[in-house]
Structures are given as C-alpha cells and as structure tokens.
Amino acid sequence: MAYQNELNTSNRILMGPGPSDAHPRVLRAMSTPLIGHLDPEFVAVMDDIKEMVQKTLQTQNNLTFVVSAPGSAGMETCLVNLLEPGDEALICIHGVFGGRMVDIAERCGAKVTKVEAPWGKPIDPQDVKEALKSCRPKILAIVHAETSTGVLQPLEEISKMAKDAGALLVVDAVTSYCGADLKVDEWGIDAIYSGSQKCLSAPPGLSPVSFSDRAVAALDARQTKVQSWFLDLSLVKNYWAGQKRAYHHTAPVSAMFAMREALRLVLEEGLEARFARHQRNHALLRDGLEALGFEFLVDKQYRLPMLNAVKIPEGVNDATTRSRLLNEYNIEIGGGLGKFAGKLWRIGLMGESSTPNHVNMLLSALKELM
Amino acid sequence: MAYQNELNTSNRILMGPGPSDAHPRVLRAMSTPLIGHLDPEFVAVMDDIKEMVQKTLQTQNNLTFVVSAPGSAGMETCLVNLLEPGDEALICIHGVFGGRMVDIAERCGAKVTKVEAPWGKPIDPQDVKEALKSCRPKILAIVHAETSTGVLQPLEEISKMAKDAGALLVVDAVTSYCGADLKVDEWGIDAIYSGSQKCLSAPPGLSPVSFSDRAVAALDARQTKVQSWFLDLSLVKNYWAGQKRAYHHTAPVSAMFAMREALRLVLEEGLEARFARHQRNHALLRDGLEALGFEFLVDKQYRLPMLNAVKIPEGVNDATTRSRLLNEYNIEIGGGLGKFAGKLWRIGLMGESSTPNHVNMLLSALKELM
Numbered sequence: 001m002a003y004q005n006e007l008n009t010s011n012r013i014l015m016g017p018g019p020s021d022a023h024p025r026v027l028r029a030m031s032t033p034l035i036g037h038l039d040p041e042f043v044a045v046m047d048d049i050k051e052m053v054q055k056t057l058q059t060q061n062n063l064t065f066v067v068s069a070p071g072s073a074g075m076e077t078c079l080v081n082l083l084e085p086g087d088e089a090l091i092c093i094h095g096v097f098g099g100r101m102v103d104i105a106e107r108c109g110a111k112v113t114k115v116e117a118p119w120g121k122p123i124d125p126q127d128v129k130e131a132l133k134s135c136r137p138k139i140l141a142i143v144h145a146e147t148s149t150g151v152l153q154p155l156e157e158i159s160k161m162a163k164d165a166g167a168l169l170v171v172d173a174v175t176s177y178c179g180a181d182l183k184v185d186e187w188g189i190d191a192i193y194s195g196s197q198k199c200l201s202a203p204p205g206l207s208p209v210s211f212s213d214r215a216v217a218a219l220d221a222r223q224t225k226v227q228s229w230f231l232d233l234s235l236v237k238n239y240w241a242g243q244k245r246a247y248h249h250t251a252p253v254s255a256m257f258a259m260r261e262a263l264r265l266v267l268e269e270g271l272e273a274r275f276a277r278h279q280r281n282h283a284l285l286r287d288g289l290e291a292l293g294f295e296f297l298v299d300k301q302y303r304l305p306m307l308n309a310v311k312i313p314e315g316v317n318d319a320t321t322r323s324r325l326l327n328e329y330n331i332e333i334g335g336g337l338g339k340f341a342g343k344l345w346r347i348g349l350m351g352e353s354s355t356p357n358h359v360n361m362l363l364s365a366l367k368e369l370m
Numbered sequence: 371m372a373y374q375n376e377l378n379t380s381n382r383i384l385m386g387p388g389p390s391d392a393h394p395r396v397l398r399a400m401s402t403p404l405i406g407h408l409d410p411e412f413v414a415v416m417d418d419i420k421e422m423v424q425k426t427l428q429t430q431n432n433l434t435f436v437v438s439a440p441g442s443a444g445m446e447t448c449l450v451n452l453l454e455p456g457d458e459a460l461i462c463i464h465g466v467f468g469g470r471m472v473d474i475a476e477r478c479g480a481k482v483t484k485v486e487a488p489w490g491k492p493i494d495p496q497d498v499k500e501a502l503k504s505c506r507p508k509i510l511a512i513v514h515a516e517t518s519t520g521v522l523q524p525l526e527e528i529s530k531m532a533k534d535a536g537a538l539l540v541v542d543a544v545t546s547y548c549g550a551d552l553k554v555d556e557w558g559i560d561a562i563y564s565g566s567q568k569c570l571s572a573p574p575g576l577s578p579v580s581f582s583d584r585a586v587a588a589l590d591a592r593q594t595k596v597q598s599w600f601l602d603l604s605l606v607k608n609y610w611a612g613q614k615r616a617y618h619h620t621a622p623v624s625a626m627f628a629m630r631e632a633l634r635l636v637l638e639e640g641l642e643a644r645f646a647r648h649q650r651n652h653a654l655l656r657d658g659l660e661a662l663g664f665e666f667l668v669d670k671q672y673r674l675p676m677l678n679a680v681k682i683p684e685g686v687n688d689a690t691t692r693s694r695l696l697n698e699y700n701i702e703i704g705g706g707l708g709k710f711a712g713k714l715w716r717i718g719l720m721g722e723s724s725t726p727n728h729v730n731m732l733l734s735a736l737k738e739l740m
Binding site: 004006007009010011012014016018019020021022027028029030031032033034035036037038039040041042045048051052068069070071072073076080100103104106107108195197203204205225226227228229230247248249250251252253254255257258260261263264326332337 | 374376377379380381382384386388389390391392397398399400401402403404405406407408409410411412415418421422438439440441442443446450470473474476477478565567573574575595596597598599600617618619620621622623624625627628630631633634696702707
C-alpha cells in the first residue's frame with residue numbers, strides 16, 4: 001500500500017499572527033511518552049497548569065482551566081455557557097474576532113446589540129455607555145487584543161460600565177495573554193479566553209479560560225442545558241476541579257505537557273520582564289519599519305506590541321512578497337484578514353518570536369526584497 | 371515568582387481504554403519545530419492526512435478530515451451538523467457512548483427514539499427494525515466499538531435497515547478505527563468519527579471524521595445554522611478542502627504532525643496485518659486471563675480485540691489492585707465506566723500497546739498481585 005514520505009518541513013521563523021516559535025524545552029516536554037488522562041500524575045499536571053494559568057492571568061478564579069481545543073473553541077465556551085436563548089448580549093466589534101463573537105452569540109439564541117468602531121481604532125467607551133441606555137445585557141463582550149487589526153483595547157472604563165449595568169464582562173485575550181498586562185481580577189473580567197500559540201508560545205490547540213465567581217453564579221442559574229456537550233462547563237469542571245476528577249473527555253496529554261513547560265518559561269522570565277521585552281522588540285521593529293517607509297494602521301497609544309499591523313506600501317505585491325519571504329528567507333508574516341485582505345501585513349512578535357534577532361532578520365529581508 | 375519543577379512523569383505502560391503507547395517516531399514528528407497553520411507546507415500535511423484517513427477508513431468520501439479536538443468533539447460534529455431542531459433521531463444504546471449521543475442529539479433539539487441492549491450485548495437488529503416502524507429518523511446512530519463494555523457491534527444489517535428507512539447511518543468508531551475492520555463505503559456509513567489516541571496510537575486530542583455524499587447533501591439542505599460555530603462543517607470544510615483554504619481556526623499543528631506519522635505507521639504495517647495483530651494479542655491475553663480465573667463480560671463472537679472487558683474476580687479490590695499495577699509496575703488498565711464502575715476492568719491492547727510483551731507484562735504482574 002502506498003504511503004507518504006517522512007515529514008520534511010522547513011525551518012520557519014514564525015512572525016505571523018500565531019503560532020509563534022516554540023522554545024526547545026516546550027517541544028521536548030511535548031515529546032515525553034504519554035501517560036493516561038486519569039493518571040494521578042496527569043491530574044497533578046492539570047493542577048500545575050491551573051495554578052500557572054491563574055498566575056499569568058493575575059486571577060484567583062477557582063474556575064480556571066484549559067479547553068481541549070483552540071482559542072475559537074475557548075470563545076465558544078465562554079459564550080455558550082453564559083448565554084441562553086433570549087438573553088441579551090452587548091458585543092463590541094472592531095475587527096474580525098468581535099464579529100465572530102456576534103456569530104456565536106446569535107447561534108446561542110441571544111439578542112445581540114452591537115457597538116462598533118472603525119477597524120484599526122479601539123471601541124469608544126462613550127459608545128458603550130450610549131448603547132447601555134437601550135439594552136439590559138447579561139454579558140458585555142469585547143476583544144482585548146484584536147488580532148485582525150493590531151489594536152489594544154483599554155478595558156477598565158468599559159468594565160466599570162458593565163458592572164454598573166449588571167452585565168458580565170467577557171474578554172477575548174487570545175493575542176494579549178502573556179505578552180501584555182492582563183489583570184483579570186483587578187479589571188473585573190468575568191470570563192476570559194486565550195490561545196496557547198501566541199505570546200505563550202506553546203503549540204496551537206488549547207485555550208486557557210477563567211470564570212469569576214459572578215460568572216459561575218450565572219452558570220449555576222441557567223434554566224436550559226448548554227447547547228454544546230463538549231464545552232458544557234457543568235461537566236468539564238468536574239474533570240478539572242471536581243473532588244473525583246470525573247472522566248469527561250480524553251484530554252490532549254502531550255499538548256498539556258507542552259503548555260505546562262511554556263507556562264514555566266513565562267513565570268521564570270516574570271510577567272513584567274516579559275511584557276517589557278515585548279514592548280522593547282516592538283519599538284525596534286517599529287523604528288525599522290518606519291525607516292523603510294511603512295505606516296502603522298493603529299494610533300501609537302493603542303498599538304499591540306506583539307502584533308504589528310502595517311499598511312502594505314504602494315507598489316508592493318502582497319502575495320508575491322510574503323511568498324518570497326517564506327520561500328527565500330523562511331520567514332512567515334501574516335496577511336490582512338477580512339476587509340483588510342491584501343491591504344495589511346500583520347507582523348507578530350509573540351513569545352519566543354519576540355527577539356531582536358527576529359526583528360533584524362525580517363527588516364534585513366524586507367530591505368532586500370523591496 | 372515561584373514556579374513548578376521540570377515535568378517528571380513515570381514511564382507508563384498504557385493498557386487502558388486509551389491513550390495507548392505512542393511510537394517513538396510519532397513523538398519525534400510531534401516535536402518538529404512549528405510551521406504556520408496556513409503555510410503551504412502545512413496545507414500539504416493536511417492533504418496527506420486526509421488521504422491517509424480515507425485509506426484507513428476505507429472510503430472515497432471527499433469530506434474526510436480531522437476535527438481539532440478529541441473524539442467526543444468528533445461525535446458532536448457529526449450530530450450538530452446533521453440534526454436540526456425537530457429532526458428525528460434513532461439512537462442505539464449499549465453503553466456509555468450511545469447514551470452520550472442521546473444527550474448531544476437532545477441538545478440539538480432532536481426527537482430521539484432509543485433502541486437499547488443490555489450493557490455487554492450488541493444491539494439486536496430486530497429491535498432496530500421494530501423501532502423503525504414507529505419513527506421516521508433523519509439519522510440512525512450507533513457505536514461500532516463500545517469502549518465502556520468491550521462490544522463489537524455488527525453494522526451491515528443495521529446499515530441496510532437505515533438505508534431502507536431513508537436514514538443516514540452515523541457510527542462511533544473511536545475504539546475500532548485502525549484496530550478492526552471498518553469499511554465505511556462498503557458498509558454504507560454516512561458519518562463516522564474516531565479518536566487519535568486508541569488503535570492509531572497518536573496522542574489524544576484529534577478526531578478523524580468522514581461524511582458520505584448523502585450526508586453532505588443533508589448538510590447542504592439545512593434550514594438553520596449549525597449551533598456550534600467551531601464545529602460548523604460549512605465553515606470548517608473551506609479550511610480542509612476549499613480551493614482557497616480559508617482560515618477558520620488555528621489548527622493544532624504539532625498534533626497533526628504526530629497524526630501524520632501515526633497514519634504512516636498504520637499504512638506501512640498494512641490494515642489487514644494490523645487487524646490480525648490485534649486479534650492475535652487479544653487471544654494471548656484472553657488465554658492468560660482465563661487461566662487466572664477471569665471471565666469476559668462479552669460473548670466470544672462480539673468481543674473487541676483491542677478492549678477486553680473482564681469481571682473483577684470475587685475478593686479482588688478494584689482500586690487497590692489498579693493502583694498497585696500503576697505504582698509498582700507502571701501499568702495502566704481501565705476501571706469500569708457508568709454502571710460498571712467497580713465491577714469491570716477494561717484492558718486495552720491498542721495500536722502500539724498491542725504486543726505480546728504488553729500481554730506478558732500485565733499477566734505476570736497480575737499473577738504476582740492476586
């Protein structure tokens with residue numbers, strides 16, 4: 001029977017919107033021989049991960065764990081558990097991922113009110129305030145780091161408005177987690193999800209999530225079953241946090257080994273030092289790109305350090321240039337998403353990919369190609 | 371900041387209901403440095419995987435791919451895509467996983483008719499025939515290899531009944547895939563899901579699935595959106611099979627590398643040889659266990675070769691013995707699930723864990739412990 005050749009991939013430099021490069025220690029931990037998903041040693045790994053996710057999210061939330069699927073399943077976990085048919089949701093849209101939240105919330109049967117900002121700008125808290133005059137949302141959902149536009153959304157003012165309106169604050173931190181400050185408890189975030197493959201620099205496939213006590217109370221008060229069995233927190237939480245660690249699904253053991261090691265690396269570096277490193281390398285890249293004539297999409301004070309959205313210069317072919325970067329230099333950068341397809345590049349400096357060497361390799365290659 | 375120690379797990383021998391032991395080539399492929407999920411080289415990996423999943427499922431189905439989440443998400447993928455509120459479903463229950471299908475189908479708003487068999491017995495086709503007299507199901511769902519009881523369910527007669535009734539046949543092949551014959555096209559299966567961590571011996575976390583043209587026609591004829599965004603095939607299929615490979619979610623790149631290598635190993639061995647090996651080692655284990663006084667739950671002709679369900683002998687303590695097997699011999703076997711908790715052991719001989727050495731290690735350890 002015919003079969004495929006040995007895996008033979010190129011040695012890429014990952015500077016797109018994720019995955020980022022993984023540290024060798026993460027790859028090595030992942031290749032540890034398997035143990036069972038109910039083995040007491042694996043339960044200890046889950047406990048370690050939970051504790052380190054709490055630390056990196058700066059939260060004491062007991063319901064903190066990792067969804068066994070990518071970030072978009074983390075998004076769905078938050079929304080399907082907190083929304084029931086007929087519930088109101090206020091969702092902020094300033095890029096692709098806010099739009100995705102609306103799509104999911106509507107599939108939950110929620111009545112969605114949208115607050116929009118032009119792509120490339122943050123949501124204006126005044127618009128949220130205005131919208132809250134005409135709805136009584138159960139949740140207010142917003143993206144902290146819009147991966148499609150490179151905007152860092154300030155959250156504290158909007159969080160206060162959510163509280164005042166009696167709404168739960170749901171935050172997408174897929175791209176900011178472990179790369180920029182994210183104070184879940186201090187900022188009053190009630191439900192948050194992220195991804196493993198951005199500034200945490202673990203392989204893609206897992207989604208750390210956390211729920212406040214207020215969110216847990218809302219889960220407990222549900223009148224209907226969660227529409228997804230796989231993502232139903234009333235079942236999943238018994239596996240992650242129950243006394244008996246009841247079997248729910250078979251956890252991705254190897255991916256959890258990798259995530260554990262990636263979390264150790266984050267805490268060894270320290271959150272403050274890691275955030276400062278992301279800022280430092282962002283500044284290096286910004287100076288270099290501006291010297292080459294690139295313009296950033298986002299105003300300075302709202303730019304993400306780990307995802308640099310720049311306009312493709314006049315006369316530069318998007319597909320050809322990215323493909324030459326990939327084929328001749330092994331460097332991956334990201335194209336535009338949605339309405340920015342063909343107009344933007346998204347350059348990631350995430351986790352292990354946030355180094356001066358990454359910046360220098362890319363700037364040198366771009367100089368040669370342009 | 372305090373952080374955890376280096377990962378330090380024991381060198382387990384995995385003989386439970388999955389995960390099974392992974393081949394060193396699989397672990398090595400998984401630890402390959404990452405590439406992007408939209409890299410042309412990754413798209414080629416996805417194509418390789420699709421082709422090998424088709425071969426191992428013995429199907430030509432074009433809509434064959436891998437769900438980026440564990441087998442239970444594969445189950446949910448099949449059901450949420452094929453069922454709409456008000457649809458009728460006939461679901462066979464002869465263990466935990468048939469029951470799980472009912473739970474998910476009900477969350478889809480389907481009207482479920484159940485056909486049950488005592489746990490440890492297969493479903494009697496006559497009972498299906500009888501049930502079909504009083505319902506008009508859109509799908510007929512059944513578990514091929516009931517992981518909770520060790521029963522191998524014959525499918526061909528029931529498949530014919532489903533066809534005659536105009537129903538789509540949905541099959542759970544989580545445990546049988548790559549360990550026992552599974553002829554998707556010849557047997558007329560319309561939707562099937564499996565898991566990566568059983569007889570394929572890849573790490574847990576992925577679910578190969580496949581849909582017949584009849585199933586695809588049913589998807590195309592839906593009146594309502596699929597309730598899960600993450601599992602919505604109308605979106606996912608553009609990533610796996612679309613002309614443009616549109617971004618949907620970030621695929622678990624490393625896990626896909628591992629799966630590709632595990633599939634290569636299966637095809638190198640050959641399906642027939644692999645199935646024969648599973649039978650051979652099952653016979654070895656059966657003889658050894660019977661010599662020790664164990665009784666199988668399931669009648670001989672319906673026994674799964676890769677999952678041996680045996681009654682815990684009188685006077686043997688379940689928890690103590692399994693815990694001594696784990697701590698003193700590093701051998702994991704499974705306990706009973708659901709109504710069989712404390713009454714059964716489930717001994718897996720799956721994929722790389724189906725060897726005479728595994729059988730001998732377990733039998734010798736049991737002799738010493740009992």
